Amino acid sequence: MSELRQNLATREWVIIATERASKPMDFANPAAKAPVAEREANCPFCPVHEAITGPELFAVRPEGGRPDTPSWRLRVVPNKFPALTPSPTCAILPQRLKEGPYLRMDGCGHHEVIVEHPRHDQTLAGMTVEEVRLILESYWHRHHQLASDCNNHLMTIFRNYGEKAGASLRHPHSQLITTGIVPLHIRTRLYEAQRYFDDVGTCAYCDILRHEMKSKERLILENDGYAVFAPYASGTPYEMWVMPKRHRASFGDLPQEELGAWAEALQGALARLAKLLNDPDYNYVLQTSPYPLAAVPFYHWHLVIIPHLKTKRAGFEIGSGISINIVSPEAAARALRETL
Amino acid sequence: MSELRQNLATREWVIIATERASKPMDFANPAAKAPVAEREANCPFCPVHEAITGPELFAVRPEGGRPDTPSWRLRVVPNKFPALTPSPTCAILPQRLKEGPYLRMDGCGHHEVIVEHPRHDQTLAGMTVEEVRLILESYWHRHHQLASDCNNHLMTIFRNYGEKAGASLRHPHSQLITTGIVPLHIRTRLYEAQRYFDDVGTCAYCDILRHEMKSKERLILENDGYAVFAPYASGTPYEMWVMPKRHRASFGDLPQEELGAWAEALQGALARLAKLLNDPDYNYVLQTSPYPLAAVPFYHWHLVIIPHLKTKRAGFEIGSGISINIVSPEAAARALRETL
Numbered sequence: 242m243s244e245l246r247q248n249l250a251t252r253e254w255v256i257i258a259t260e261r262a263s264k265p266m267d268f269a270n271p272a273a274k275a276p277v278a279e280r281e282a283n284c285p286f287c288p289v290h291e292a293i294t295g296p297e298l299f300a301v302r303p304e305g306g307r308p309d310t311p312s313w314r315l316r317v318v319p320n321k322f323p324a325l326t327p328s329p330t331c332a333i334l335p336q337r338l339k340e341g342p343y344l345r346m347d348g349c350g351h352h353e354v355i356v357e358h359p360r361h362d363q364t365l366a367g368m369t370v371e372e373v374r375l376i377l378e379s380y381w382h383r384h385h386q387l388a389s390d391c392n393n394h395l396m397t398i399f400r401n402y403g404e405k406a407g408a409s410l411r412h413p414h415s416q417l418i419t420t421g422i423v424p425l426h427i428r429t430r431l432y433e434a435q436r437y438f439d440d441v442g443t444c445a446y447c448d449i450l451r452h453e454m455k456s457k458e459r460l461i462l463e464n465d466g467y468a469v470f471a472p473y474a475s476g477t478p479y480e481m482w483v484m485p486k487r488h489r490a491s492f493g494d495l496p497q498e499e500l501g502a503w504a505e506a507l508q509g510a511l512a513r514l515a516k517l518l519n520d521p522d523y524n525y526v527l528q529t530s531p532y533p534l535a536a537v538p539f540y541h542w543h544l545v546i547i548p549h550l551k552t553k554r555a556g557f558e559i560g561s562g563i564s565i566n567i568v569s570p571e572a573a574a575r576a577l578r579e580t581l
Numbered sequence: 582m583s584e585l586r587q588n589l590a591t592r593e594w595v596i597i598a599t600e601r602a603s604k605p606m607d608f609a610n611p612a613a614k615a616p617v618a619e620r621e622a623n624c625p626f627c628p629v630h631e632a633i634t635g636p637e638l639f640a641v642r643p644e645g646g647r648p649d650t651p652s653w654r655l656r657v658v659p660n661k662f663p664a665l666t667p668s669p670t671c672a673i674l675p676q677r678l679k680e681g682p683y684l685r686m687d688g689c690g691h692h693e694v695i696v697e698h699p700r701h702d703q704t705l706a707g708m709t710v711e712e713v714r715l716i717l718e719s720y721w722h723r724h725h726q727l728a729s730d731c732n733n734h735l736m737t738i739f740r741n742y743g744e745k746a747g748a749s750l751r752h753p754h755s756q757l758i759t760t761g762i763v764p765l766h767i768r769t770r771l772y773e774a775q776r777y778f779d780d781v782g783t784c785a786y787c788d789i790l791r792h793e794m795k796s797k798e799r800l801i802l803e804n805d806g807y808a809v810f811a812p813y814a815s816g817t818p819y820e821m822w823v824m825p826k827r828h829r830a831s832f833g834d835l836p837q838e839e840l841g842a843w844a845e846a847l848q849g850a851l852a853r854l855a856k857l858l859n860d861p862d863y864n865y866v867l868q869t870s871p872y873p874l875a876a877v878p879f880y881h882w883h884l885v886i887i888p889h890l891k892t893k894r895a896g897f898e899i900g901s902g903i904s905i906n907i908v909s910p911e912a913a914a915r916a917l918r919e920t921l
Contacts, residue, residue: 242666242668242687242688242689243663243664243665243666243688244685244686244687244688245685245686245687245688245762246680246683246684246685247683247684247685249682249683249684251765252765253764253765253766254686254762254764254765256664256665256688257688258662258663258664258665258688322598323583323598324583324596324598324897324905325583325596325598326582326583328582340586340813341792341796341813342589342788342789342792343586343587343589343792343813343814344586344587344589345584345585345586345587346584346585346594347582347584347585348582348583348584348585348596348597348598349582395901397896397897397900397901398900399895399896399897399899399900400896401895401896405893406893406895406896407893407894407895407896408895416896416897418897418901420901420903422585422594424593424594424901424902424903425591425592425593425594425769425773425902426593426901426902426903427901427902429765429769433765448682449682452681452682452683456681473680473681473683474683524895524896524899525896526896526899526900527900528900545899545900547899553745553746553747554747554894555739555741555746555747555748555864556737556739556740556741556746556747556756556864556865556866557664557737557739557756557758559739559864559866559885559887560737560738560739560866560867560868560885561735561737561758561760561764561766561767562764562765562766562767563760563764563766565664
């Protein structure tokens with residue numbers, strides 16, 4: 242018989258139905274990604290093509306050099322096909338407009354691409370920890386730099402890796418979008434975490450972390466500042482959370498010197514995933530508090546990795562919001578832990 | 582510039598970013614599904630294979646005949662790989678168990694397959710209205726029949742059509758799952774609809790329906806009892822809602838004689854979708870109230886059709902819950918309305 246498990250922080254139930262379950266290799270990516278060259282003539286993110294993207298918003302150039310020239314290690318540029326665009330009027334007053342009984346707003350916000358590496362064929366799992374640290378540092382800088390725009394209430398940072406994860410370009414990149422609203426999805430999670438805090442007196446995420454580090458059943462790896470584990474109520478096979486040990490609602494409050502340990506944990510998690518399941522597609526998402534709630538005691542920033550394996554989000558998941566997961570988080574964690 | 586639109590009933594915002602948008606044919610299914618035979622030797626749902634499925638739970642046999650023999654027009658059978666399974670102990674007391682700080686439950690519930698037609702190669706878009714009515718009637722019967730199990734708090738009825746929608750078998754079928762919990766996803770929607778009712782004094786869904794029937798901008802088709810429209814805050818291209826004109830929270834309260842008009846509306850919507858976009862994969866989900874809330878004035882059952890086209894739910898959607906839709910609902914409705 243399957244079982245239902247509740248996420249302690251969000252109160253969402255998932256179904257763990259492992260009757261059909263199987264070895265990690267049954268979930269492995271069937272075919273390796275086609276090899277690509279170090280440079281790609283048509284790639285807008287490759288060096289020497291800097292003029293194709295909009296003017297860079299941030300860059301790492303250890304040897305110096307002018308903006309929008311090839312001497313970079315990392316660049317942040319505007320998304321060419323933005324979901325939202327910055328506008329001076331929005332920053333003053335993000336106005337709700339009526340359309341019949343409905344509300345609408347202009348699509349104000351920032352939508353940026355973090356070009357993570359000059360090499361077209363690089364992957365995050367294959368980078369050095371220092372290269373990954375530069376990426377996380379760029380997230381951190383953009384989070385700070387965009388804080389002054391009073392219409393930015395929430396920054397969502399995410400990475401789509403591979404076609405199944407929604408990536409249209411192979412060149413290593415992640416994205417960020419700032420919104421002037423805190424969506425229902427996040428508001429509900431904040432509310433549930435606050436309820437937990439009111440009932441129990443502690444941060445639900447701190448309690449999860451403490452339990453996972455003690456039981457070790459779902460723990461994948463750990464260093465001084467971070468733990469990586471398969472959450473008890475994983476909604477998808479091989480889901481991982483990379484969680485800072487120190488309680489902070491917003492990742493923007495992270496001291497810069499703690500970025501290295503985060504990079505080490507994230508790189509380790511992705512390298513294990515790539516090795517165990519033959520470089521599968523995945524999304525990762527940074528879950529952090531809205532800007533104005535950076536100091537709350539009940540929320541705790543973390544990064545969620547969702548691999549795209551054989552299973553699909555279908556009608557039941559869409560209709561009920563309940564995920565069906567056919568790999569137990571304990572088995573997933575064991576396999577990932579024993580990899581490398 | 583894109584725009585944000587709010588779903589009046591759920592308060593969820595979506596981004597409508599049509600800058601890249603394009604003609605319906607850009608979204609059409611690139612290749613028609615491979616043709617299949619009327620009968621398939623390995624299909625567990627084809628006639629003469631009745632013994633492969635579990636014993637039937639419901640069937641339509643206009644010419645009579647014994648259960649689990651070939652003379653059926655429609656059969657409901659247990660799912661061979663159930664996410665949840667019925668259990669007599671659960672019906673008495675669905676017990677929450679502690680596992681460290683977490684809650685878990687046995688996976689109790691019903692998971693059934695509605696085998697919609699004897700022909701392996703039939704599609705819902707290609708069936709007669711009477712054949713579709715039989716399917717909806719079987720949903721209705723199972724909703725009533727399973728109401729007596731006190732552990733069934735919610736029935737989710739859904740259809741996965743095509744591989745991208747998560748279907749593993751081609752034979753026309755839909756599924757139902759009953760759960761002993763009302764998940765956060767549904768609870769939040771009920772709460773938001775109840776808030777609307779408290780603030781405005783009317784059902785948000787009734788107000789949406791009234792506006793859509795009056796403005797006609799997003800209306801696709803209409804008959805005596807039902808309207809089909811593209812919702813104002815569609816999260817995906819060519820999303821459609823099939824909504825009963827008469828307010829009822831639970832579709833179980835529908836009088837049987839209103840099933841025919843529902844079948845006509847649903848079949849019309851799916852036939853247009855198949856014709857306009859070359860038979861794309863889709864999910865549909867019946868959104869209905871939990872059993873104990875059948876009489877509430879603030880909820881309104883309806884059926885949601887989500888086509889699987891070129892776009893993917895990626896990191897931003899996973900992290901923020903905000904959908905990015907690159908086809909305006911007005912353009913989608915116009916194209917669907919003008920089809921056939």
